[in-house]
Amino acid sequence: MSELELIRDLCSDGPFDRDARERVRADVAARTIGRRRILRPRRLLLSATGLAATAAAAGAVLLVAGPRGTDTAAAARVLRLAAATARQQPGLTNLGADQYLYTRSTNEYLDTVALRSGAFSALVPTSREIWLRRDGTGWLHQVAGTPRFLSERDRQAWIAAGRPALSGSTDTVIENSDGSTAPMASLDLPTDPDALYAKLHHDAAGFGGRTYAEMFVMIGDDLRENYTTPAQRAALFEVAARLPGIQLVDGARDTTGRVADAVAIDDGSHHERLALLFDPKTRALLGEQDALLAGNELGYPAGTVIGSAAYVEQKVADSVPSSVVNAAKH
Amino acid sequence: MHDLDPGSDGRVIRRSLEDPHAFGAIFERHFDAVYGYARRRVGADLAEEVATEAFVRAYDRRRTFDSERSDARPWLLGIAANVLRRHWRTERRRHEAYARVGGDADAVPEAALRSEVVVALDNLSRDERETLFLFAVADLSYEEIAEALDVPIGTVRSRLARARGRVRRHLGEHPTAAASSSDPKESFNV
Numbered sequence: 001m002s003e004l005e006l007i008r009d010l011c012s013d014g015p016f017d018r019d020a021r022e023r024v025r026a027d028v029a030a031r032t033i034g035r036r037r038i039l040r041p042r043r044l045l046l047s048a049t050g051l052a053a054t055a056a057a058a059g060a061v062l063l064v065a066g067p068r069g070t071d072t073a074a075a076a077r078v079l080r081l082a083a084a085t086a087r088q089q090p091g092l093t094n095l096g097a098d099q100y101l102y103t104r105s106t107n108e109y110l111d112t113v114a115l116r117s118g119a120f121s122a123l124v125p126t127s128r129e130i131w132l133r134r135d136g137t138g139w140l141h142q143v144a145g146t147p148r149f150l151s152e153r154d155r156q157a158w159i160a161a162g163r164p165a166l167s168g169s170t171d172t173v174i175e176n177s178d179g180s181t182a183p184m185a186s187l188d189l190p191t192d193p194d195a196l197y198a199k200l201h202h203d204a205a206g207f208g209g210r211t212y213a214e215m216f217v218m219i220g221d222d223l224r225e226n227y228t229t230p231a232q233r234a235a236l237f238e239v240a241a242r243l244p245g246i247q248l249v250d251g252a253r254d255t256t257g258r259v260a261d262a263v264a265i266d267d268g269s270h271h272e273r274l275a276l277l278f279d280p281k282t283r284a285l286l287g288e289q290d291a292l293l294a295g296n297e298l299g300y301p302a303g304t305v306i307g308s309a310a311y312v313e314q315k316v317a318d319s320v321p322s323s324v325v326n327a328a329k330h
Numbered sequence: 331m332h333d334l335d336p337g338s339d340g341r342v343i344r345r346s347l348e349d350p351h352a353f354g355a356i357f358e359r360h361f362d363a364v365y366g367y368a369r370r371r372v373g374a375d376l377a378e379e380v381a382t383e384a385f386v387r388a389y390d391r392r393r394t395f396d397s398e399r400s401d402a403r404p405w406l407l408g409i410a411a412n413v414l415r416r417h418w419r420t421e422r423r424r425h426e427a428y429a430r431v432g433g434d435a436d437a438v439p440e441a442a443l444r445s446e447v448v449v450a451l452d453n454l455s456r457d458e459r460e461t462l463f464l465f466a467v468a469d470l471s472y473e474e475i476a477e478a479l480d481v482p483i484g485t486v487r488s489r490l491a492r493a494r495g496r497v498r499r500h501l502g503e504h505p506t507a508a509a510s511s512s513d514p515k516e517s518f519n520v
Contacts, residue, residue, distance in 0.1 A: 003497040006447045007466040010425050011370040020378055021361050027382045028357060032350065032389040203393070209348060269350060 071247035075263045079241035085283035087234040100131035102317040103225045110306035120157035122147040131320045140172040171327035186226035193238035213267040255310045271296035339402035384410040408478030411460045450500035458493035
């Protein structure tokens with residue numbers, strides 16, 4: 001036999017399990033059309049255990065209370081103040097090729113688990129620390145807390161599945177295995193708002209009626225775990241201020257309970273309201289929040305918060321703790 | 331998700347940017363290829379996780395797919411290959427277990443040969459290994475592998491030549507492993 005035949009022999013296979021397609025279809029649907037990606041950057045998928053999850057303050061119905069009277073103008077004003085503030089902030093030190101951008105956040109995501117016994121969704125608060133090099137490689141450490149369920153039906157399905165563990169600590173090597181996807185695209189972002197708007201609009205143009213919501217998502221992605229200069233962050237806020245459909249929403253709080261100005265945009269395709277949260281006094285970006293609108297496919301009430309993140313710390317680091325590195329290797 | 335769509339993969343993926351449900355057609359068309367490839371490499375249980383991860387990544391990155399392309403299979407298999415990189419240890423253990431199944435005396439040389447193939451694969455770089463698997467197991471052409479891994483076709487040729495040469499050399503150094511050149515894809519070799 002040739003070496004190719006030997007390899008094929010090694011990879012021989014038995015008959016397909018007819019139910020596999022159905023299970024995978026359900027899981028893929030839950031992780032794609034069942035939720036949006038602003039709070040689940042690609043890198044987070046690398047750490048997914050299949051049972052990872054997330055949350056929001058129990059019963060939180062914050063972002064669908066309705067916009068203020070002068071919603072779009074008020075939202076734009078908040079964003080422009082945030083841009084002015086960002087521009088005056090000291091930047092991070094330069095990110096060397098051998099250094100890491102360290103970001104610590106607390107996240108609460110909705111995830112749906114599809115098992116042979118059925119599917120369920122759970123909310124698990126997670127602390128997240130990530131160390132990323134310029135090339136997108138790095139390390140991720142996450143600690144998931146106690147899960148909560150959005151409905152009794154979800155809880156019963158979890159029990160029927162044998163109460164699989166949803167909490168715990170995970171350490172992951174991030175290898176940037178996403179092929180041509182630029183790992184830290186923010187490094188090349190224009191600082192001129194006009195140029196940045198044109199770039200993001202071009203990138204989001206294929207999304208048709210969701211173009212502006214997608215631009216909002218891209219802005220959130222760039223602000224989250226990417227290296228950005230004060231000028232880039234200011235430009236991102238300036239671009240957000242120009243998006244049609246943005247609105248200022250009353251009554252928002254971040255996951256730590258802080259009162260926030262929430263600038264939101266509705267994603268009609270996914271029936272979700274996406275928001276960036278700002279400190280009303282300092283104008284600093286506090287985090288993100290994602291709430292369902294009426295008609296959502298998850299079947300939860302309008303206003304249900306299915307994702308949130310609070311930014312805690314970001315800095316340039318020279319090394320990754322050995323505990324994380326060693327744990328990720330095993 | 332929707333039923334099969336009559337359009338090309340590129341057009342369907344393009345349309346899914348506005349109507350996410352349209353991506354269901356891509357799943358239905360290519361599930362067997364993606365799941366089957368993962369299954370042959372890591373077994374049935376882990377293959378479901380790999381296939382799920384591959385389709386979720388594909389959905390998230392569908393904006394980058396060239397809408398002029400009619401067939402998304404190489405692209406999807408490339409994503410699956412990237413997911414599988416992370417499971418090489420598991421895959422290697424599976425192959426080692428398979429290599430040991432030769433129970434009777436006559437099967438011992440065959441088991442030894444398989445074991446040496448596993449060792450040879452383990453000695454390859456990850457890029458070489460993934461290229462070789464896409465060629466031998468997924469049966470992709472050089473052009474399709476280049477598309478799958480987003481590398482120039484010359485890189486595919488050199489990686490394959492290196493990988494196959496290293497496997498051959500390893501097997502040639504083993505007394506039970508005399509790999510021949512009878513494979514029908516041999517004519518594509520460089």
